[in-house]
Amino acid sequence: MPIQILMPALSPTMEEGTLAKWLVKEGDQVNSGDILAEIETDKATMEFEAVDEGIIGAILIAEGSDGVKVNTPIAVLLEDGEAMTDVVAEVAAPVVAEIEKPAATAKPAEIAPPLEDVPEGTTFKSQTVREALRDAMSEEMRLNDDVFLMGEEVAQYQGAYKVSQGMLDEFGARRVIDTPITEHGFTGIAIGAAFTGLRPIVEFMTFNFAMQAIDQIINSAAKTRYMSGGQMGAPIVFRGVNGAASRVGAQHSHDYASWYAQVPGLKVCMPYSAADAKGLLKSAIRDENPVIFLENEILYGRAFDVPEIDDFTVPIGKAKIWRTGDDVTIVSFGIGMQYALEAADRLAEEGISAEVIDLRSLRPLDSETVVKSVMKTNRCVTVEEGFPVCSIGSHISAILMQQAFDYLDAPVINCTGKDVPMPYAANLEKLALITTDEVVDAVKSVTYR
């Protein structure tokens, strides 16, 4: 039987990729281990090797095709004595038809940010969160020589998640610095440099690894301004992926939002959209205080409208109302916003009008916007991916009890990740994370529908 060669998944979150280049042609003999093609994911360009031996009978996807879904047949490998004529038509034909329209797989830009952040008449461009973060860093590095980027694989590798792609070329090795795998050590070095007034951006490959460095982040970066009576502090940004990606298990999926939000001396941002990622990161780099900047791997490849403004910034500590509504306030941040917004769409179809607030910053936290909204809607559901105990949602519930008790017509419900270490199995992982259904159900519960 001819063997179908399938489009491979080359990262935990890869769903599709670009077949950049074929290195074999039809009729070529290939052996296992031979490089067949170069495949570009959103993170990197990778070589794809043959597993089986045989002759390339047909190339089903032309090189340069975008948006090729994982597991799509991309070529047919013939074993000894087989010919393409032996291949039944249905193996190849329908697939080719599907792939001939790559435009359909390009993701449309999502909702534009509300106009409050930008002047009227602003034009927008569609940009991924990944690109927006890179632009924010690059723009700030062009403006200020004191800003530099340090972390594992940020330079020559072009970023473990490709966020710093191209930055080494532009800024050189003095300012885009690859470190050994020593989070505790390089975090301390960066904070020491910040004590002297430099403005380091420290990239953690993931915030899970920042646990190795959390003493330096808390005890050295967050507390020094206070302990020195204001003489010195650390104008530094700690950024990187946070929370669950896809199937990476308990040690790579932790959401640290509520951990860092608890610490005086730190600021904490956790943006959802590309525009907020860009604007908040620029503000964070300019901030005189240590800022924890929590990103999300799944959101990296998501495109949003980003304002085409020179020097677009978003203030730290200000929430954004994504949609207005009367019946319930849904408060979320980071990737939780995806569920909040999907739920609001579905609830609208059922006649429930939800106001959706993106906190964007967790410290300082814009409780005023939340309280004001709940005074209007009288109901609140919080949505986040982290654990339920001492969550951002439980803090918001406490604020609402203290500041809007008489306005509440129902107990606040916190939709969170489940109270378990993240499992690996696909079905269990799905169960451990929040879902749009859970948000919809929570809203129905607080609105007594």
Place this chain on the structure above:
Amino acid sequence: MPPAKKAAKRKLPNVSGEELLKHYREMLLIRRFEEKAGQLYGMGLIGGFCHLYIGQEAVVVGLEAAAEEGDQRITSYRDHGHMLACGMDPKGVMAELTGRAGGYSRGKGGSMHMFSSEKNFFGGHGIVAAQVPLGAGLAFANQYRGNDRVSFAYFGDGAANQGQIYEAMNMASLWKLPCIFVIENNQYAMGTSLQRASSTPDLYTRGQAFAIPGEAVDGMDVLAVKAAGEKAVAHCRSGEGPYILEMNTYRYRGHSMSDPAKYRTREEVQKIKDEKDPIDHIREMLTQGKHATDDDLKAIDKEIKKTVSEAADFATNSPEPALEELYTDIYA
């Protein structure tokens, strides 16, 4: 006890009376200051933890003599000596110990957490060894800015077993950071002797895996310390990367004020005091070299006592911080 165990026999340079007197004054100031701090602690005027530097004075005084304007220093919580040696005002230091508004951190840092941006003193850190990567970071900043300043990152023999030090050493050597790692080996990590905590006794060799040169120094001899410091500074300033100095020294007092001292004998402490005291050593050089008379030295003692007494007065009369200070300096 072996404070001088591996000190290389070094031909000391001709030292002027003026220089000896300078070292003498600086070491004596630290000792008298610390004695006063111990007294104020006993009176309840200083709270919390208080770690005295008595016995180790030659280390910071010698290294400060090797440093130049603009060089930086950072240390752990046994930090009073470092602050006085780099020229911080004894009044401000003592007032911080008493938690008063006149303290360097306006009373919010305390004995273990004090800083002076003016004197390039970057603390005063309470987490054992955390100051070492920070110190390498100061050196990183010097290199990034292209100046020729060096940083002194002080830590003890106890901290020498912490992992983050080796992360910092690796990067410091890899990137040739102008950082002097100063190991103040006072023989005891709290109550645990070096022999009971370290698999190898020679801490100056701890950088070998990273190709960092190291040297053991008689940390009770201010001139030996200064000479070793000058060598290390020259190495760093010339762009050759970090350097390790193991200062073999001895702490006369307990780890902190609440140390039961069950881990060593009185005889051991007394022997060091009798045979190795860094201040007695310089005093002898001064008198034997006829650089100072007994009367001269008495005058200096009196002058230092006055400075310390004024610092103590300031620290006890300075008001407590205003209540509004609770919420200041959290964010810039």
